[in-house]
Amino acid sequence: xxxxxxxxxxxxxxxxxxxxxxxxxxxxxxxxxxxxxxxxxxxxxxxxxxxxxxxxxxxxxxxxxxxxxxxxxxxxxxxxxxxxxxxxxxxxxxxxxxxxxxxxxxxxxxxxxxxxxxxxxxxxxxxxxxxxxxxxxxxxxxxxxxxxxxxxxxxxxxxxxxxxxxxxxxxxxxxxxxxxxxxxxxxxxxxxxxxxxxxxxxxxxxxxxxxxxxxxxxxxxxxxxxxxxxxxxxxxxxxxxxxxxxxxxxxxxxxxxxxxxxxxxxxxxxxxxxxxxxxxxxxxxxxxxxxxxxxxxxxxxxxxxxxxxxxxxxxxxxxxxxxxxxxxxxxxxxxxxxxxxxxxxxxxxxxxxxxxxxxxxxxxxxxxxxxxxxxxxxxxxxxxxxxxxxxxxxxxxxxxxxxxxxxxxx
Amino acid sequence: xxxxxxxxxxxxxxxxxxxxxxxxxxxxxxxxxxxxxxxxxxxxxxxxxxxxxxxxxxxxxxxxxxxxxxxxxxxxxxxxxxxxxxxxxxxxxxxxxxxxxxxxxxxxxxxxxxxxxxxxxxxxxxxxxxxxxxxxxxxxxxxxxxxxxxxxxxxxxxxxxxxxxxxxxxxxxxxxxxxxxxxxxxxxxxxxxxxxxxxxxxxxxxxxxxxxxxxxxxxxxxxxxxxxxxxxxxxxxxxxxxxxxxxxxxxxxxxxxxxxxxxxxxxxxxxxxxxxxxxxxxxxxxxxxxxxxxxxxxxxxxxxxxxxxxxxxxxxxxxxxxxxxxxxxxxxxxxxxxxxxxxxxxxxxxxxxxxxxxxxxxxxxxxxxxxxxxxxxxxxxxxxxxxxxxxxxxxxxxxxxxxxxxxxxx
Numbered sequence: 081x082x083x084x085x086x087x088x089x090x091x092x093x094x095x096x097x098x099x100x101x102x103x104x105x106x107x108x109x110x111x112x113x114x115x116x117x118x119x120x121x122x123x124x125x126x127x128x129x130x131x132x133x134x135x136x137x138x139x140x141x142x143x144x145x146x147x148x149x150x151x152x153x154x155x156x157x158x159x160x161x162x163x164x165x166x167x168x169x170x171x172x173x174x175x176x177x178x179x180x181x182x183x184x185x186x187x188x189x190x191x192x193x194x195x196x197x198x199x200x201x202x203x204x205x206x207x208x209x210x211x212x213x214x215x216x217x218x219x220x221x222x223x224x225x226x227x228x229x230x231x232x233x234x235x236x237x238x239x240x241x242x243x244x245x246x247x248x249x250x251x252x253x254x255x256x257x258x259x260x261x262x263x264x265x266x267x268x269x270x271x272x273x274x275x276x277x278x279x280x281x282x283x284x285x286x287x288x289x290x291x292x293x294x295x296x297x298x299x300x301x302x303x304x305x306x307x308x309x310x311x312x313x314x315x316x317x318x319x320x321x322x323x324x325x326x327x328x329x330x331x332x333x334x335x336x337x338x339x340x341x342x343x344x345x346x347x348x349x350x351x352x353x354x355x356x357x358x359x360x361x362x363x364x365x366x367x368x369x370x371x372x373x374x375x376x377x378x379x380x381x382x383x384x385x386x387x388x389x390x391x392x393x394x395x396x397x398x399x400x401x402x403x404x405x406x407x408x409x410x411x412x413x414x415x416x417x418x419x420x421x422x423x424x425x426x427x428x429x430x431x432x433x434x435x436x437x438x439x440x441x442x443x444x445x446x447x448x449x450x451x452x453x454x455x456x457x458x459x460x461x462x463x464x465x466x467x468x469x470x471x472x473x474x475x476x477x478x479x480x481x482x483x484x485x486x487x488x489x490x
Numbered sequence: 491x492x493x494x495x496x497x498x499x500x501x502x503x504x505x506x507x508x509x510x511x512x513x514x515x516x517x518x519x520x521x522x523x524x525x526x527x528x529x530x531x532x533x534x535x536x537x538x539x540x541x542x543x544x545x546x547x548x549x550x551x552x553x554x555x556x557x558x559x560x561x562x563x564x565x566x567x568x569x570x571x572x573x574x575x576x577x578x579x580x581x582x583x584x585x586x587x588x589x590x591x592x593x594x595x596x597x598x599x600x601x602x603x604x605x606x607x608x609x610x611x612x613x614x615x616x617x618x619x620x621x622x623x624x625x626x627x628x629x630x631x632x633x634x635x636x637x638x639x640x641x642x643x644x645x646x647x648x649x650x651x652x653x654x655x656x657x658x659x660x661x662x663x664x665x666x667x668x669x670x671x672x673x674x675x676x677x678x679x680x681x682x683x684x685x686x687x688x689x690x691x692x693x694x695x696x697x698x699x700x701x702x703x704x705x706x707x708x709x710x711x712x713x714x715x716x717x718x719x720x721x722x723x724x725x726x727x728x729x730x731x732x733x734x735x736x737x738x739x740x741x742x743x744x745x746x747x748x749x750x751x752x753x754x755x756x757x758x759x760x761x762x763x764x765x766x767x768x769x770x771x772x773x774x775x776x777x778x779x780x781x782x783x784x785x786x787x788x789x790x791x792x793x794x795x796x797x798x799x800x801x802x803x804x805x806x807x808x809x810x811x812x813x814x815x816x817x818x819x820x821x822x823x824x825x826x827x828x829x830x831x832x833x834x835x836x837x838x839x840x841x842x843x844x845x846x847x848x849x850x851x852x853x854x855x856x857x858x859x860x861x862x863x864x865x866x867x868x869x870x871x872x873x874x875x876x877x878x879x880x881x882x883x884x885x886x887x888x889x890x891x892x893x894x895x896x897x898x899x900x
Contacts, residue, residue, distance in 0.1 A: 320826075407739070448734045448746050449728035
């Protein structure tokens with residue numbers, strides 16, 4: 081049932097409301113905070129004083145006000161806290177360090193052999209984290225924690241990945257416990273799509289949107305959603321598996337056991353397979369010579385670059401993928417009626433506009449509520465480092481995001 | 491951005507938390523309320539005293555406690571308040587009066603000619619409301635308001651239906667304003683599926699579920715969802731349009747402009763059409779004689795009854811419909827990861843079990859998170875009056891449901 085709330089919880093909640101407003105703004109005054117939050121000037125004053133004492137916020141110049149004396153502008157002190165993000169992908173590991181404003185200060189990226197022992201990789205990742213922090217001169221006591229983004233599904237209770245589709249060796253590896261052991265900081269774990277969506281909320285389009293869905297196109301296809309200003313994870317923390325919405329019944333078999341999932345029809349490997357099939361039939365293409373030399377040369381990045389330059393075969397494959405993504409966008413709009421769909425992840429690199437335009441076209445013409453409002457489509461501002469940056473944002477978000485759920489749980 | 495919260499809002503919220511717990515329980519003590527909500531004994535005592543003073547709650551006997559003295563049991567006084575629900579359907583109008591516990595005390599049901607002027611129907615509905623209240627001896631001052639359930643999409647700002655698929659004459663009729671004018675009580679308007687889901691939350695399976703989806707099968711197919719204990723309506727209040735999830739690309743054209751929506755493939759008219767086609771081909775069926783006499787005799791209710799009695803042709807049509815509904819249930823599970831799917835509405839009458847079993851079978855074997863948990867399936871306890879009862883519950887819900895959103899909005 082419902083839980084009640086009480087004063088300490090209200091205090092924490094309002095503290096986070098004020099902090100997140102300062103974080104999202106480009107400089108804001110106490111009066112503006114009171115106006116925007118509905119809190120009294122007195123409450124805002126008390127919270128701001130605490131934020132200044134804690135070294136999180138500082139007074140930074142002043143702006144003219146409508147009536148009399150100029151208003152003091154408050155800003156986050158970027159160096160007041162730091163967070164680390166690690167993205168474990170089937171093929172690579174990315175690590176970023178961000179400051180309190182979510183800005184990336186350092187990063188590391190490496191390809192990973194699929195046969196490497198996960199514990200060895202986690203230990204190496206922890207060493208890289210400490211090297212990056214040392215190079216930046218960040219003291220350990222200012223590090224809020226480490227966020228880890230992994231392909232879902234994730235068992236949050238255990239802090240481990242449960243039967244990830246392309247990461248067999250990771251099944252039931254206790255990522256949270258191992259990473260904590262090697263890195264020495266607090267660790268939060270989430271799936272890559274949730275992490276990317278939180279990154280978007282913290283420093284991208286999501287800053288100004290109460291309800292948005294995120295379609296994450298990496299090695300696989302995942303998703304996440306912010307509903308009524310909070311991330312919605314679902315009862316088993318596996319909401320937003322948009323990659324497994326069926327876009328073509330009786331289509332390509334998917335590892336999940338169904339056929340015709342967006343994931344199976346439209347992930348990078350599926351797109352490459354379609355292009356190879358056309359090239360094998362001898363269709364004219366700028367990729368034909370490379371394919372004849374070795375099919376492996378025509379990989380997903382090559383296909384995307386060729387599609388962006390107008391190659392007909394590559395473009396046809398990306399167009400088909402974009403249509404399936406757009407179909408899925410309509411399903412999302414009809415099911416959860418968001419105002420914004422953000423598409424991100426490294427597998428849309430070079431062809432962002434093709435995906436964006438097709439989804440926008442379908443969303444203008446197909447959802448039932450299209451006469452009431454059009455769902456906007458945006459490409460993630462967070463970029464290809466999205467999941468790692470998002471993983472770092474997980475830490476900031478867990479520490480500082482106002483969550484009405486916090487009002488009612490211990 | 492986020493809004494802050496303050497003491498009066500916290501007070502209202504906790505009041506509703508305590509009230510809803512008493513409402514959902516079959517008698518509960520102050521100590522149990524404190525345990526369940528995390529509120530202090532003192533806060534619970536103050537709120538309960540207010541509820542008793544207001545005549546909403548009474549002390550009703552006592553139960554033995556583990557330690558010493560027996561605990562006083564608190565219950566809702568059913569006659570402390572009443573609500574009215576009206577369901578406007580393309581083919582019929584249902585009206586119910588419920589008490590404070592959501593129990594139905596009186597109802598009225600009539601078929602409606604599609605050419606009747608909406609304002610005339612609203613006026614007649616208002617007269618029926620007053621007749622039912624008079625017959626029950628309910629004083630006007632105890633009526634909290636009237637809830638109206640209509641087919642979506644609904645423009646909440648205007649309190650009117652926007653281009654309803656089968657209710658052309660209702661387009662842009664200001665239901666809220668007209669009903670208020672004729673009935674004289676406060677009016678809330680919502681779509682039939684949201685109303686049915688709120689009814690389920692108030693007096694059905696939803697009482698004990700934090701996250702559930704509702705698939706509403708009436709003349710059309712709609713849906714709704716409770717996420718994190720609150721109804722989620724979406725940015726334009728049109729979330730949950732599960733009837734327009736595409737279950738067969740290039741399938742039957744739908745009025746929404748797409749093809750192969752669940753709505754187009756599986757609404758009562760589509761099911762009847764499939765049965766008629768088989769009967770026209772001379773397939774053996776218990777419905778053949780009636781069909782030969784006049785196809786109109788083989789309507790949707792007749793088909794459902796025949797399917798329930800084992801007629802092969804009717805059963806095949808319902809089985810196919812149940813498979814499409816089950817496919818849609820998997821989409822819902824993958825997108826929003828709920829713990830429970832409730833199926834309701836009058837068009838599943840007689841064949842509830844066929845729909846329930848097929849959805850349960852798909853949900854056990856197909857969603858990505860099936861290893862983490864199985865989504866349960868239940869048939870609405872609220873029954874065929876669901877939308878009208880739900881419309882009445884809208885009023886109770888608006889008045890008394892704890893909504894963390896209330897903590898942060900004026």
